[in-house]
Amino acid sequence: MSADLHDVPGLGTPADTEWETVVGLEVHAELATATKLFSASPNRFGGDPNTHIDPVSLGLPGSLPVINEEAVNLAIRVGLALNCQVQTSVFARKHYFYPDMPKNFQISQYDHPINVDGWLELPSGKRIGIERAHLEEDTGKTAHVGGGGRIHEAGYSLVDYNRAGVPLIEIVGGPDLRSAEEARQYVTELRAILVAVGASDGKMEEGSLRVDCNVSVRPEGTNRLGTRCEIKNVNSLRSMGRAIDYEARRQIDLLTSGQLVEQQTRHWNEDEGRTHALRSKEEDYDYRYFPEPDLLPLVISDHKVAQIQNELPPLPQDLRRNLAKAAPSVDADLIGLIVERGLYDLALAAFDQTSGNLRAIKRLRNHFAHDLAGGHGSLLAKALIDLVNMEEAGDLTATQAKKVLAVLVESGGSPQDAAQELGFEAMDTGELESLVDSLIAEHAEEWSRFCDGDGKLTGFFVGQVMRATQGRADGKVVTQLLNSRRG
DSSP states (O other), X not given: XXXXXXXXXXXXXXXXXXXXXXXXXXXXXXXXXXXXXXXXXXXXXXXXXXXXOOTTTTTOTTOOOOOOHHHHHHHHHHHHHTTOEEOOBOEEEEEOXXXXXXXXXXXXEOSSOSEEEEEEEOTTSOEEEEEEEEEEEOOOEEEEESGGGOTTTOSEEEEEOTTTTOEEEEEEEOSOBOSHXXXXXXXXXXXHHHHHTTSOOOOGGGTSEEEEEEEEEEETTOOSOXXXXXXXXXXXXXXXXXXXXXXXXXXXXXXXXXXXXXXXXXXXXXXXXXXXXXXEOOOGGGGTOEEXXXXXXXXXOHHHHHHHHHHOOOOHHHHHHHHHHHOTTSOHHHHHHHHHTTOHHHHHHHHHHTTTOHHHHHHHHHIIIIIOTTOOTTOOHHHHHHHHHHHHTTSSOHHHHHHHXXXXXXXXXXXXXXXXXXXXXXXXXXXXXXXXXXXXXXXXXXXXXXXXXXXXXXXXXHHHHHHHTTTOSOHHHHHHHHHHHHO
């Protein structure tokens, strides 16, 4: 083995070696401007193919780019939210050939990006470095027709240039992530920041947010980085996690068998659950960068930076800290979920009004954790508090409260009116006792086993009562009645 191969982190290490995964993410976010980065064509998702275009989008001879000021402002907002230094930047031509880039080059930023040297804090408190967050234009979109949509199997391809020229901010994170879970937390937090500052809608399903994963491995305790592979355009958090885990395992298997990891760009196949090599990873010199001759350097004044800094809204980490102070009995994971789901204002008002009432706080925690995953819709804080009070008073069972809450989210209004419309009225105790006695008589064998200590049958009897009452009965009261009759 030659001297340089001895320096490859992990090559030929024993099979029982503990490995460390190293991940750095490149996140491309489409900016929420009305028009494209260098032209007046609409920046709009969807539409018939090749309808949001103009000579600049198509790279026609004689067309010239004109910078979109709002895209610059949004890029500065992102940079400041990520604790970056905002600086004078220069646009460059990044050359490569592909049909969805009609000019055969992309206008991006190279050695003078607009934002540098920042960081993002995960909910755990760990800081992840941000190397740069630069502006560039998006490409068009190629559809490969036939053969499962893959280029090497397709009968022909079609190109839609609607997306060509849409403003992007590419956020390049440092190699500071150590697991697929940390990568998920990073993208979740970054997406929340982008949405909070109004820079992007962050919709991965529409391509507004796309992630490239740079993955390498090394033996634990070593500091030198291994050879990385880049997984392109992962379009969901689940896929990203699976792709990172697979790629790390693949590289470990190569190194422990004495083989080298080749620096590559790879594609994640969701159906197969594995990555495939696309091409050898390009280096900067492959793109033949040079300054864009049709655009002047972008000089940002200190006054503009200060103005945008003062206009920034509270960021997710600020909201989590505020909510933790207002609701100290709520665990950090649930607080993170509340902020992520856009429920901060509702939760802050609700927990403030129930301060000191531990039973009400517990019910609120359950609703925020399980019943409001899709957001709060038309639900107001007062209505949520009234709903919890109705549960506490026994006017609604837990099952009924969930159904009432769904109505409030959909249509608003008061829980009292919603409960009346749904026909939810508290059951008379005597009526419930009579029903329990009737069911005990009908299911004598099950009752005998229940009395002998078969705890599983509690659920059986409670279920029978709930079906008979169409969910009107309180499960806790039914359990109490069953236990009182067991003697």
